[in-house]
Amino acid sequence: MSTTPPAAARRATITDVAREAGTGKTSISRYLNGEMSVLSPELRARIEAAIERLDYQPNQMARGLKRGRNRLIGMLLADLTNPYSVEVLQGVEAACHALGLMPLICHAANEVEMERRYLQLLTTYRVEGVIVNALGVREETLRPVGGGGIPAVLVDRSVEGLVADMVGLDNRAAAELGTRHLLDNGFDDIWFVVQPFEQISSRQLREAAFREVMSGEGGKGREGGPGGKGEGSRTGGKGNGDKGGARGHTLVLNLAEPAAVERALAELDRAIDAVGGSGGAVSSAADNAARSATDNATDNATDNATDNATVTAAVRAIGKPSRIALFAANAPVALCLALHLKARYGVDWQARVALLSIDDPEWAELTGVTTIRQPTYEIGYRAVEFLHERIEGVQTTARDCLLPGELIIRASTSR
Amino acid sequence: MSTTPPAAARRATITDVAREAGTGKTSISRYLNGEMSVLSPELRARIEAAIERLDYQPNQMARGLKRGRNRLIGMLLADLTNPYSVEVLQGVEAACHALGLMPLICHAANEVEMERRYLQLLTTYRVEGVIVNALGVREETLRPVGGGGIPAVLVDRSVEGLVADMVGLDNRAAAELGTRHLLDNGFDDIWFVVQPFEQISSRQLREAAFREVMSGEGGKGREGGPGGKGEGSRTGGKGNGDKGGARGHTLVLNLAEPAAVERALAELDRAIDAVGGSGGAVSSAADNAARSATDNATDNATDNATDNATVTAAVRAIGKPSRIALFAANAPVALCLALHLKARYGVDWQARVALLSIDDPEWAELTGVTTIRQPTYEIGYRAVEFLHERIEGVQTTARDCLLPGELIIRASTSR
DNA sequence: CTGTTAGCGCATTCAC
DNA sequence: GTGAATGCGCTAACAG
Numbered sequence: 001m002s003t004t005p006p007a008a009a010r011r012a013t014i015t016d017v018a019r020e021a022g023t024g025k026t027s028i029s030r031y032l033n034g035e036m037s038v039l040s041p042e043l044r045a046r047i048e049a050a051i052e053r054l055d056y057q058p059n060q061m062a063r064g065l066k067r068g069r070n071r072l073i074g075m076l077l078a079d080l081t082n083p084y085s086v087e088v089l090q091g092v093e094a095a096c097h098a099l100g101l102m103p104l105i106c107h108a109a110n111e112v113e114m115e116r117r118y119l120q121l122l123t124t125y126r127v128e129g130v131i132v133n134a135l136g137v138r139e140e141t142l143r144p145v146g147g148g149g150i151p152a153v154l155v156d157r158s159v160e161g162l163v164a165d166m167v168g169l170d171n172r173a174a175a176e177l178g179t180r181h182l183l184d185n186g187f188d189d190i191w192f193v194v195q196p197f198e199q200i201s202s203r204q205l206r207e208a209a210f211r212e213v214m215s216g217e218g219g220k221g222r223e224g225g226p227g228g229k230g231e232g233s234r235t236g237g238k239g240n241g242d243k244g245g246a247r248g249h250t251l252v253l254n255l256a257e258p259a260a261v262e263r264a265l266a267e268l269d270r271a272i273d274a275v276g277g278s279g280g281a282v283s284s285a286a287d288n289a290a291r292s293a294t295d296n297a298t299d300n301a302t303d304n305a306t307d308n309a310t311v312t313a314a315v316r317a318i319g320k321p322s323r324i325a326l327f328a329a330n331a332p333v334a335l336c337l338a339l340h341l342k343a344r345y346g347v348d349w350q351a352r353v354a355l356l357s358i359d360d361p362e363w364a365e366l367t368g369v370t371t372i373r374q375p376t377y378e379i380g381y382r383a384v385e386f387l388h389e390r391i392e393g394v395q396t397t398a399r400d401c402l403l404p405g406e407l408i409i410r411a412s413t414s415r
Numbered sequence: 416m417s418t419t420p421p422a423a424a425r426r427a428t429i430t431d432v433a434r435e436a437g438t439g440k441t442s443i444s445r446y447l448n449g450e451m452s453v454l455s456p457e458l459r460a461r462i463e464a465a466i467e468r469l470d471y472q473p474n475q476m477a478r479g480l481k482r483g484r485n486r487l488i489g490m491l492l493a494d495l496t497n498p499y500s501v502e503v504l505q506g507v508e509a510a511c512h513a514l515g516l517m518p519l520i521c522h523a524a525n526e527v528e529m530e531r532r533y534l535q536l537l538t539t540y541r542v543e544g545v546i547v548n549a550l551g552v553r554e555e556t557l558r559p560v561g562g563g564g565i566p567a568v569l570v571d572r573s574v575e576g577l578v579a580d581m582v583g584l585d586n587r588a589a590a591e592l593g594t595r596h597l598l599d600n601g602f603d604d605i606w607f608v609v610q611p612f613e614q615i616s617s618r619q620l621r622e623a624a625f626r627e628v629m630s631g632e633g634g635k636g637r638e639g640g641p642g643g644k645g646e647g648s649r650t651g652g653k654g655n656g657d658k659g660g661a662r663g664h665t666l667v668l669n670l671a672e673p674a675a676v677e678r679a680l681a682e683l684d685r686a687i688d689a690v691g692g693s694g695g696a697v698s699s700a701a702d703n704a705a706r707s708a709t710d711n712a713t714d715n716a717t718d719n720a721t722d723n724a725t726v727t728a729a730v731r732a733i734g735k736p737s738r739i740a741l742f743a744a745n746a747p748v749a750l751c752l753a754l755h756l757k758a759r760y761g762v763d764w765q766a767r768v769a770l771l772s773i774d775d776p777e778w779a780e781l782t783g784v785t786t787i788r789q790p791t792y793e794i795g796y797r798a799v800e801f802l803h804e805r806i807e808g809v810q811t812t813a814r815d816c817l818l819p820g821e822l823i824i825r826a827s828t829s830r
Numbered sequence: 831c832t833g834t835t836a837g838c839g840c841a842t843t844c845a846c
Numbered sequence: 847g848t849g850a851a852t853g854c855g856c857t858a859a860c861a862g
Contacts, residue, residue, distance in 0.1 A: 018849095023848080023849080024848070024849040024850070025849085025850095026848070026849055026850080027847090027848065027849075030848090038847065038848090039847075039848090040847065040848090043847085043848080062854090064854095065854050065855065065856090066853080066854050067854085068854080
């Protein structure tokens with residue numbers, strides 16, 4: 001019951017409205033496009049009434065077809081499970097709202113195949129542009145966008161061979177900030193834990209910056225743009241630079257492969273156990289825990305047994321007890337680490353290892369983990385603004401917008 | 416460099432392809448629609464080649480305009496910040512993928528106004544249906560969908576005055592499961608904490624089921640279908656039923672209003688402090704809390720300025736020290752509680768209060784909180800299936816699909 | 831089997 | 847000021 005008008009039988013079309021208002025379609029169209037000044041107040045009123053009466057709503061599809069632009073943009077997310085994505089999305093939505101755009105959100109769920117399909121679907125729907133948080137793949141998949149194709153702006157990471165605007169965190173600065181914080185707080189055995197980074201520029205930059213700081217070259221200014229391309233050097237940051245010989249290691253955690261994760265965590269465990277007891281006779285209970293550790297979560301598949309396990313520097317025990325800290329390159333990694341450590345060392349795991357993470361997931365505050373919060377909302381907002389400019393025809397050379405991260409110190413590292 | 420064809424100058428149209436293949440548009444169209452059996456292998460080959468050469472991709476908009484169906488469905492989410500939403504989304508995407516649908520994801524971000532705008536935007540784009548996880552609003556906003564309008568299926572909660580398929584958790588069973596678990600584990604002072612539930616059916620059902628179990632009427636079987644509509648019984652669960660006089664309370668936590676949250680948490684603190692010292696001299700503060708009790712649930716009317724602070728049952732102190740537990744109606748509430756408790760009682764807060772939550776956020780495992788995991792993926796998947804049937808013309812009466820939750824016992828309640 | 835003819839709902843010249 | 851005609855890219859009858 002209620003006021004619901006007959007409606008919906010079949011949505012009214014512009015023709016219906018024209019007839020209802022006793023005029024031609026042209027006038028209706030003009031009314032719709034706000035060309036009020038060209039309509040006699042009288043006609044305008046009749047149109048208004050007709051529209052109201054028929055509950056008319058212009059068909060965007062038809063409109064887009066004719067006009068050539070449908071106000072649709074695609075938003076391709078690599079992984080919505082990562083809070084980062086959701087937050088960026090908020091900014092994107094706000095900006096779209098403000099600019100009269102409608103974002104088509106596509107979730108690749110970490111599947112390159114999905115990414116490809118969605119991208120092609122988006123072009124099929126003739127979106128005016130896409131903002132993409134790409135998976136590790138290269139140009140190949142993105143062929144339809146960028147330079148020759150539809151306007152695109154990258155988020156968080158750049159894609160090899162794809163020239164387009166990019167907006168994301170200032171990775172170098174963020175990694176430096178975190179590393180310095182750890183160093184300043186007396187940690188002298190720092191492990192930078194990151195997912196495979198050959199393909200993802202942001203991870204590469206973070207890892208490189210971490211290594212630089214650890215090897216003492218930290219002070220040098222930003223070299224060129226965020227390039228992210230030729231970050232080949234694997235010179236383990238075996239430390240001994242300044243900072244009283246603090247050691248730095250890079251551990252790769254391939255979350256997609258349980259077996260690899262297990263191996264990596266095992267290596268980490270050894271390192272932690274090594275600096276274990278502050279005094280002499282250490283581990284004992286540690287060993288027991290150690291057993292159930294490894295097999296705790298991820299021991300299922302063993303997928304295809306590849307080995308991107310550890311790209312690490314030397315692990316050596318020194319005389320004086322050192323303080324160990326883990327620097328997670330992003331939230332998913334941090335969660336994996338926290339889960340593992342908790343399982344292995346109990347609820348009080350943070351007494352043994354400090355954890356710092358880029359990204360500020362909701363559980364960070366709850367567990368007292370120090371983080372570097374990304375300006376996610378702004379990243380999303382700016383991305384849309386860039387894209388909008390591009391859609392409107394701006395032709396400047398590809399831009400990069402690096403926003404600063406904010407260090408949020410919590411119990412885990414402040415001792 | 417590379418293979419990228421001249422492309423993109425202006426996307427090729429079906430006419431271009433027809434010309435290129437030396438034939439008419441019709442044949443191209445037929446090819447596109449898989450009517451292969453009606454095309455000579457020879458022509459078919461030519462078309463294939465032409466398409467390849469021009470990198471042609473049919474314009475879905477135009478196609479939709481003509482055909483009347485664009486394979487687009489809307490997915491309106493109330494709050495993407497809630498992991499629940501993201502998980503449901505996964506199911507939705509998978510199902511869409513399988514059924515050849517393209518979901519337009521809209522995020523209302525808890526703003527009713529946004530919800531309205533998006534809904535209207537969706538109809539403007541002529542989506543074939545919408546699956547909506549509505550905000551608390553009623554029919555009003557949803558007018559364009561459901562019965563008279565475009566097909567719709569509700570997720571998680573039903574909307575008053577809106578007849579449509581609904582798929583979600585079996586709230587009664589889930590709340591019972593949780594409550595019983597708590598009772599069985601010796602907790603005799605249980606607080607069900609929930610956001611304002613006058614408008615949200617799922618919250619209502621959870622709260623009602625909780626009260627029923629607490630008041631001892633728990634055993635009775637599911638009455639009738641999942642109706643969800645006429646759940647009238649408001650008999651406060653003042654406890655004293657079976658279960659050795661365990662007491663049950665309902666605390667409303669309006670996360671949208673900081674002040675209200677603070678008040679509610681304060682009440683909780685009093686209760687916790689009351690049972691605090693395991694020793695004798697208890698209650699005192701309990702009395703204060705008791706005051707605001709009785710005027711329990713659903714006294715909605717007072718919508719706005721209301722004080723949805725505490726809708727609780729009598730709080731009575733007993734001689735023997737009681738064990739207190741919090742039953743969060745969903746993840747956001749659980750997080751709020753955990754954050755507060757940790758801030759107030761320190762990292763070891765779980766020693767004082769047990770927490771059980773419906774929803775299984777990623778931090779639950781990390782903090783050892785017991786949860787009732789919802790079959791989110793399936794909920795999303797089923798929702799799309801229902802919608803698809805509807806779109807295809809199925810006319811059965813509105814259906815309700817209630818899926819069971821799974822209790823995941825962790826340290827917080829297992830002692 | 832294949833090409834022709836009409837529109838889908840709307841925005842645009844271009845006349846009146 | 848206002849309205850008729852034309853076509854966006856594509857599908858759907860109808861003929862050949």
